[in-house]
Amino acid sequence: MGSSSGPGHSYDYSFKILLIGDSAVGKSSLLVSFISNHLGEDLAPTIGVDFKIKHLTVDDKKLKLTIWDTAGQERFRTLTSSYYRGCQGIILVYDVTKRETFTNLADVWVKEVELYATNHNCVKVLVGNKVDKEADRMVTREEGNAFANEYGCLFLECSAKTRANVERCFEELALKILEVPKLVEEGSVPVKRNILKLQQEQQHAHPGGGCCSS
Numbered sequence: 551m552g553s554s555s556g557p558g559h560s561y562d563y564s565f566k567i568l569l570i571g572d573s574a575v576g577k578s579s580l581l582v583s584f585i586s587n588h589l590g591e592d593l594a595p596t597i598g599v600d601f602k603i604k605h606l607t608v609d610d611k612k613l614k615l616t617i618w619d620t621a622g623q624e625r626f627r628t629l630t631s632s633y634y635r636g637c638q639g640i641i642l643v644y645d646v647t648k649r650e651t652f653t654n655l656a657d658v659w660v661k662e663v664e665l666y667a668t669n670h671n672c673v674k675v676l677v678g679n680k681v682d683k684e685a686d687r688m689v690t691r692e693e694g695n696a697f698a699n700e701y702g703c704l705f706l707e708c709s710a711k712t713r714a715n716v717e718r719c720f721e722e723l724a725l726k727i728l729e730v731p732k733l734v735e736e737g738s739v740p741v742k743r744n745i746l747k748l749q750q751e752q753q754h755a756h757p758g759g760g761c762c763s764s
Contacts, residue, residue, distance in 0.1 A: 563737035571643035579710035634666035
């Protein structure tokens, strides 16, 4: 598996990924760590929504991931339903040192997913972040595992600060998406649509196959 980013990449599939969870659990830090290969730490809170694009190769498929990073604070959550629309993957993030961020996944975030996600096949990954603060841990790995089993999520613990497991989190999500035929079909639609559009434009440019008309 490898990854690359930057403009001008061709790709086989395009997938929309959503990062959700309480404020300050490290969603933006995970994204920065994944996108730029730098340590993502001490970032200002996301206001509203932000997104970044990452080109990734998994299982010999070239993927374009558009990763939406959402604000955790309630007051910024006015566009909630549009965040969720058409996403193929959702990453639910909590902070292993703050129990409330874990319990809020079941109390708040899972309910939102059920309410707003238009795609019931979308793949979910549960991510326990900040494992570099092992001494302050408040949520055990076993609890994370049990939650993931109950809600049908993949489960990983990682650290945006040390980059431990960060790439693996996105790669495993992408691999799982590629196992779902409906999601793969959705991810390839824009490519097919562009080809059809091009063909239609060519037909309009040369109706009847002739090069000239008087």
